[in-house]
Amino acid sequence: MNIEKIKQSQTKIIGRTIEYHKQITSTHTYAKEIAKNKNNNGKIIITDVQTQGIGTKGRTWYTGKSKNIAMTIILKPKCEISKLQNLTKTIAICMKQAIFELYNYELTIKEPNDLLLNKKKICGILTEINTTANHINYLLISLGFNVNEEQFSQETSNTATSLKKEYQKEFEREEIISRFIEILENNISEKIEL
Numbered sequence: 001m002n003i004e005k006i007k008q009s010q011t012k013i014i015g016r017t018i019e020y021h022k023q024i025t026s027t028h029t030y031a032k033e034i035a036k037n038k039n040n041n042g043k044i045i046i047t048d049v050q051t052q053g054i055g056t057k058g059r060t061w062y063t064g065k066s067k068n069i070a071m072t073i074i075l076k077p078k079c080e081i082s083k084l085q086n087l088t089k090t091i092a093i094c095m096k097q098a099i100f101e102l103y104n105y106e107l108t109i110k111e112p113n114d115l116l117l118n119k120k121k122i123c124g125i126l127t128e129i130n131t132t133a134n135h136i137n138y139l140l141i142s143l144g145f146n147v148n149e150e151q152f153s154q155e156t157s158n159t160a161t162s163l164k165k166e167y168q169k170e171f172e173r174e175e176i177i178s179r180f181i182e183i184l185e186n187n188i189s190e191k192i193e194l
Contacts, residue, residue: 013042027072069145120161
């Protein structure tokens with residue numbers, strides 16, 4: 001993973017700081033541990049391998065080995081909680097736009113938090129908001145995106161896919177992350193102050 005390439009993204013806040021791990025239990029769990037640090041606004045935690053990746057409803061998320069995107073963005077939005085309504089859908093729209101701009105592939109949003117390609121799951125989104133009374137302490141945006149995965153378990157082979165599985169070629173994870181965070185920052189900063 002070329003972190004320097006991602007740092008060249010045209011963003012002001014998201015991705016200015018990136019913490020890369022070759023392997024970690026879960027980017028989401030780790031981000032929770034460090035999120036309260038005031039200097040972590042916009043920080044991205046990225047890994048090549050998650051040993052205990054978290055999906056929604058307590059499910060696990062398989063990451064593969066150096067083939068896919070597993071990342072969590074820490075944000076400290078200065079707004080009321082109501083402004084974050086439909087945030088997960090906004091994130092899905094941003095990823096959908098990034099993939100279409102880069103490759104002209106059309107992803108489908110399966111609400112509340114999945115993206116599909118050819119009716120199979122390619123991306124999962126997990127958001128978590130930590131609050132005290134009406135104050136937002138931090139917001140975590142975690143994504144698992146199947147980019148170059150070729151091996152799927154028996155239970156997911158009929159329901160999950162990757163860009164490589166569908167189009168028989170390698171894709172650059174850094175390119176996808178960069179375009180996604182540019183679109184995301186542009187999109188959410190119109191609604192909330194980061």
